[in-house]
Amino acid sequence: MTTPAETIQQFVDRDYKYGFVTDIESDAVPPGLSEDVIRLISAKKKEPEFMLEWRLKAYRNWLTMTEPKWPNVHYPPIDYQKIIYYSAPKPKKGLNSLDEVDPELLKTFEKLGISLQEQKRLTGVAVDAIVDSVSVATTFQKDLEKLGILFCSFSDAVQKHSELVKKYLGTVVPYNDNYYAALNSAVFSDGSFCFIPKGVRCPMELSTYFRINAANTGQFERTLIIAEEGAYVSYLEGCTAPMRDENQLHAAVVELIALDDAEIKYSTVQNWYPGDREGKGGVFNFVTKRGKCAGRNSRISWTQVETGSAITWKYPSVILQGDHSVGEFYSVALTNNFQQADTGTKMIHIGKNTRSTIISKGISAGRGQNSYRGLVKILKAADGARNYSQCDSLLIGDRCGAHTFPYIEVKNTSAQVEHEASTSKIGEDQIFYCNQRGIATQDAVSMIVNGYCKEVFRHLPMEFAVEAQKLLGVSLEGSVG
Amino acid sequence: MSILEIKNLKASVDGKQILKGINLTVNAGETHAIMGPNGSGKSTLAQILVGRKDYSVEGRVRYDGKDLLDMDVEERAREGIFLAFQYPVEIPGVNSTYFLKAAYNEIRKHRGQPEVDAMEFLTLVKEKMKILELDQSLLNRPVNEGFSGGEKKRNEIFQMAVLDPKLAILDETDSGLDIDALKIVASGVNKLKRADNAQIIITHYQRLLNFIIPDFVHVLFDGRIIRSGGKELALELEEKGYDWIVKHPQAKELVAS
Ligand SMILES: Nc1ncnc2c1ncn2[C@@H]1O[C@H](COP(=O)(O)OP(=O)(O)OP(=O)(O)O)[C@@H](O)[C@H]1O
Ligand SMILES: [Mg+2]
Numbered sequence: 071m072t073t074p075a076e077t078i079q080q081f082v083d084r085d086y087k088y089g090f091v092t093d094i095e096s097d098a099v100p101p102g103l104s105e106d107v108i109r110l111i112s113a114k115k116k117e118p119e120f121m122l123e124w125r126l127k128a129y130r131n132w133l134t135m136t137e138p139k140w141p142n143v144h145y146p147p148i149d150y151q152k153i154i155y156y157s158a159p160k161p162k163k164g165l166n167s168l169d170e171v172d173p174e175l176l177k178t179f180e181k182l183g184i185s186l187q188e189q190k191r192l193t194g195v196a197v198d199a200i201v202d203s204v205s206v207a208t209t210f211q212k213d214l215e216k217l218g219i220l221f222c223s224f225s226d227a228v229q230k231h232s233e234l235v236k237k238y239l240g241t242v243v244p245y246n247d248n249y250y251a252a253l254n255s256a257v258f259s260d261g262s263f264c265f266i267p268k269g270v271r272c273p274m275e276l277s278t279y280f281r282i283n284a285a286n287t288g289q290f291e292r293t294l295i296i297a298e299e300g301a302y303v304s305y306l307e308g309c310t311a312p313m314r315d316e317n318q319l320h321a322a323v324v325e326l327i328a329l330d331d332a333e334i335k336y337s338t339v340q341n342w343y344p345g346d347r348e349g350k351g352g353v354f355n356f357v358t359k360r361g362k363c364a365g366r367n368s369r370i371s372w373t374q375v376e377t378g379s380a381i382t383w384k385y386p387s388v389i390l391q392g393d394h395s396v397g398e399f400y401s402v403a404l405t406n407n408f409q410q411a412d413t414g415t416k417m418i419h420i421g422k423n424t425r426s427t428i429i430s431k432g433i434s435a436g437r438g439q440n441s442y443r444g445l446v447k448i449l450k451a452a453d454g455a456r457n458y459s460q461c462d463s464l465l466i467g468d469r470c471g472a473h474t475f476p477y478i479e480v481k482n483t484s485a486q487v488e489h490e491a492s493t494s495k496i497g498e499d500q501i502f503y504c505n506q507r508g509i510a511t512q513d514a515v516s517m518i519v520n521g522y523c524k525e526v527f528r529h530l531p532m533e534f535a536v537e538a539q540k541l542l543g544v545s546l547e548g549s550v551g
Numbered sequence: 552m553s554i555l556e557i558k559n560l561k562a563s564v565d566g567k568q569i570l571k572g573i574n575l576t577v578n579a580g581e582t583h584a585i586m587g588p589n590g591s592g593k594s595t596l597a598q599i600l601v602g603r604k605d606y607s608v609e610g611r612v613r614y615d616g617k618d619l620l621d622m623d624v625e626e627r628a629r630e631g632i633f634l635a636f637q638y639p640v641e642i643p644g645v646n647s648t649y650f651l652k653a654a655y656n657e658i659r660k661h662r663g664q665p666e667v668d669a670m671e672f673l674t675l676v677k678e679k680m681k682i683l684e685l686d687q688s689l690l691n692r693p694v695n696e697g698f699s700g701g702e703k704k705r706n707e708i709f710q711m712a713v714l715d716p717k718l719a720i721l722d723e724t725d726s727g728l729d730i731d732a733l734k735i736v737a738s739g740v741n742k743l744k745r746a747d748n749a750q751i752i753i754t755h756y757q758r759l760l761n762f763i764i765p766d767f768v769h770v771l772f773d774g775r776i777i778r779s780g781g782k783e784l785a786l787e788l789e790e791k792g793y794d795w796i797v798k799h800p801q802a803k804e805l806v807a808s
Contacts, residue, residue, distance in 0.1 A: 494643060503640035505624035506601050506633075507650070507710070508657035517653065521644030521693065 099156040105129065108256055111156045115225050115259075118232055128245035128255030135249045141412035142441040142473055143381050145354065153288040153319060155257045210274065220265040221276055224292050227263035234265060238296055242325040242362045242389070250321040250383075251358040254290045258323065261291035266301035266332075275531055277306035288319040295325070297332035299365065304335040304531060318343075320379075322357045330365030330392065335373070337530050342378035344409050352380025352409075359386035360416075363395035363424075371398035372415065373529040380409060385443065387416035390424035390452075397426040400526040405438025405470070414444035414475075419455040419485070428459040431523050434470035441473040448485040455485045463493040464522050466515070494522075553578050553613075554718055554749045555600075560610035562592075562599055569595045569606070571774035577718070580746045584760055584785060585753045587771035588793050593753045594637055596771070597720045601634045602627050615717065628654075629661035631717030635707035635724050637753075642694040647706070648676065650694045651713055658714060679712040682739045700727035708736050712743055719743070720751045725759040737762030757789040770796055 099110050108129055112122040137148075214221050220231060227235050245255035262278040278293065297303055320342060326334050336359075345352025355378075361370035372386035388397030399415035417426035432440040446457045463472030474491055496518050504514035520527070520539055527535045555577040562570040569592050577583055587593050599608055602624035612619040615630065622630070642650065655675075656666040667675070680687060683705055695703050704724050711719050721740070725733055740763055744750060752763060760768070760782060768784040769776045770793070778784065778796050788796065 497640075499640050500642050502603065502624065503636065503642070504650075506628050506636075507654035507714070508625050508628035508661070509650075509653055510625050510657075513653070517645050517650070518642060521642070521646070524644060 099154065101154045102151045103129075103153070103155060103257065107155055111257060111259060114156065114158075115228070117228055120232075120236055121228055124240070124245060125256050128252050129257075131246040132249065132252035132256055135246075135252055137249050138383075141383050141443070142439070142475075143383060143410040143412050145381055145410075148319060148354070150253075155288060155290070156259055158259075214272070214274075217270050217273070218267040219270060219272055220263065222263055224258070224261040224263045224294065227294070231263070231265070234296065235263070235294070238294060238325070238327055240325075242327060242360050243323050243358050248358060250356040251323050254292060254321050254323045254358070257288075258290045258292040261293045261322070262295075263293070264295045264303065264305065266297045266303045268298040269300045270298075271301070272303040275304050275306055277308065279308045288321065290320075291322045293322070293324040294327075295334055295336070296327045297329065297334050297368075299329045300331045301329075302333045305337065306531065307336070307338045308341070318353045320353050320355045320357070322359075324357070324359040324386075326361030326370055328361065328363050328365060328368035328370050328395075331367045332365060333369040334361060335371050335529075336361070336386070338372075338374040338376075339530075340374065340376045340378055340382070343380075344378045344407065345380040347407050353378065355379035355382045355384060357382075357384045359384065360389065361387070361397070362389045363392050363397060363421075365392040365395070366421075367394045368392050369396040369398075371396075371400070371529065373398075373400040373526065374402070374413075375523075375526070375530070376401070376403040376411060376413060379411075382409075382411040382413050384413045385415055387418065388426065389418045389420065390426065390455075391420045392424075393421040394423045395421055396424070398529075399426075399428045399430070400529045401430045402433065402523045402526045403431070403440055403442075404433040405435070405440045407436040407438065409436075410439045412441040412443055414442045416445040416447070417457060419446075419448045419452040419457070421452060423454040424452055425455070426457045428457070428461070429525050430459075430461045431526055432461070432463045432472050433466065433519060433522070434463070434472050435466040436470060438470045439473070440471070441475060443475040443477075445477040445479070446487055446489075447478075448480045448482050448487065450481045452482050453484050455482060457485075457487045459487075459489045461489075461491045462522070463491075464519070465493065465495045466519075554615055555619075555751075556611075556613040558611040558613075560596075560599070560608070560612060562595060562606040562608045564606050569774055570599070572610070573771075573774075573776060575769065575776065577749045577751065579749055580744075581766045582744065582750045582752065582763065584763075584765035584768045584782075585751060585771055586755065586768060586785065586788060591771045592774045593771050594722055597634055597637075597722045597751075597753060600627075600720060601632055625657070626661075629658050631658075631748075633711050633714055633716035633719045635704070635711060635719065635721040637722040637726075639695050639698075639703040639707050641696045641698075643696050645694050647690045647692060647694050648672070651676070651690075651710060654710070655713060676713065679709065682712050682742055683709045684735050685709050701729060701732050704728055705732060705736055708739050712739060715743070717748050718751070719748070720753070722753045723755065724752075725754055725756060733759065734762060757785045760785045772797060 099107055105126060108125050109122065112125060211221060243251050246252055264276055266272050295303065295305060326336060328334050340355065342353035342355055343351065359372065363370050370388050374386065376382050382403065386399060390397050397417050401413065403411045403413050405411050414430060415428055417428065419426065426446065428444055430442045432442055434440040440463065442461045444459060446459065448455045459476065461474050461476065463474065465472060472493055476489055478487055478489065480487060496515065500518060501511055501514050505511065527539065553576050557573050557575040560570055560573040561568065573596060585593055599606055602622065608620060614632065619627065652669065652672045655672065659666055676690065685705060689698065689702060689706060695706065698706060704727055708724060724736060728736060737759060740750065752765065765782050768780055768782060770778040770788065772793065
């Protein structure tokens, strides 16, 4: 007979199933970082001059900066000269249709459950698939173009829509914003670009799937999403990486811009390789995500389910500049085994009657350490600003930890800021109660965890919500005891 | 036919012996009341019957012809053993109806019956709710979360009504209930009684036994059943207290052995 503790242990111990490596030749620059490497990357991508200038400015700035030490995470020093900053699956000539995508890569994505064959796709989702440093395929582009929606790889955008890139790049996350954002600005290789023109409601979910394949390669993607007046878009991001003993660095930047009455929903299910049970390997996920509600009545919401990575350092934020704009952050962050997460959000209220909501659900199992770090800042002009924050932590077992660091700065007396926090534990008593009603331990844990995350899952697009529930189940296998 | 047969059941935890040799047979169609002072081992007996692992257990327990002590907690539940907890557990975030449907379907699966969908289940729930005069809004809330003490107890019996167990064990279901709720719960329990199932009612108060008439009353004292009798034993106990039984020659002999 297995005890509930044992069953929960098996449940948490299930292995990472995306850990395979695709055997594919890649075109890479040698490891290390210098102005020459940056020039090489820019040249390989045939970038216009302004782009190279911007990269170099960022690089020179980065050299003067130091890695942030304030997050509640611990890891050995990263040797930035050992990282490969550019790696692209070969052949890398311009693709005219999906038929030209390397079959090995198509197979890779099939294995990940992402079909790039348009006819096989779930209807209503367009995908930009990114392997290591480059975008390998973008589906449904032509359908979207008819509506004036631009959805392509960032490299394509730099070539074909350079005016838009020039106008918006770095307006939300400046090249010198923070250490990792500066590094990204210097070396970013690819990512997704998305532009929804005035008055257009994007009829399908746009989605990017990131995959790190090559060894010792850093992934530095850059995503830029612009919703013009009255436009709407829902955007999904998914990611996985092979299992490797060395840590891999992922330092992305995502910028969102919403003009008057526009709405952007950005959802992430992050499942980078978390390292093995002893804490060896795994992805360092140091990401800067920020949205700007530039226009009146604009709305940006971040929904994230973070189950992977050895270390997650990530604070999707919203700058509420337009009057009556709304920012939302819904997050589930799970840490198991030796994973560490320091994640949360920043809501910066500038405009009048701006509102923000923060719902954060941390789950710690094994020896996982989970920190919520959030800032709610209400500036002087933000009359009538309101914020509601709720930060809950759920502990599974007694070797894990949960920490909450809420920062509140209010400069306007008419503001209302509410903060609630709770910590709970899945107890043997709860499991026993479920067992006594005929429900097996594994189902009981899933049920309790999903119940706990319900408020966040509600905000995910349908298929993603199902995926997220499954992912939590898998990531938790073996976690109580 | 006997549903439950307990033979010389002993249990200890951390070297402390709590049950010191329980013998008890419960037949189909019977209601047994177990009374006894605080700490005498009543809840321990209930917990061991449903499979709590914290104790080291000796003796034999046959349930429905099977060796009960070999079965997992959930297997016992699916085979029709139900415990109304003395302290029902809160499960935040898990909707009561969803929880109960999962439990109900586990039992159906175990019996090789098809699972019911949400609509079918709701019909069943509505019907059972009437028996307990339960407020429907409770079912839309997370399991036991924020329920009052009395609501939790009533919810346990409601779950019992839905799951329709073969052997129901009620651990102090009456404590925390006001007099009206007590009558409703008791009449619910009576309605659930049939010739092919059985009930074990653990209580401190004879009052409950005015509404649920037991066929047998047992007095548990210091890990042993020191006296068994009919329903009049409860009345006698109420009048004379436990002291009277403990000093009874028959009991002295048992406790000393
Ligand atoms: N897990 C445990 N660890 C240590 N002692 C225990 C444990 N479980 C029960 N006991 C002890 O065993 C004895 C019997 O407890 P039990 O809960 O069965 O009593 P009870 O008859 O139900 O009492 P009450 O009428 O107060 O509910 C008590 O002294 C209790 O402290
Ligand atoms: Mg008790």
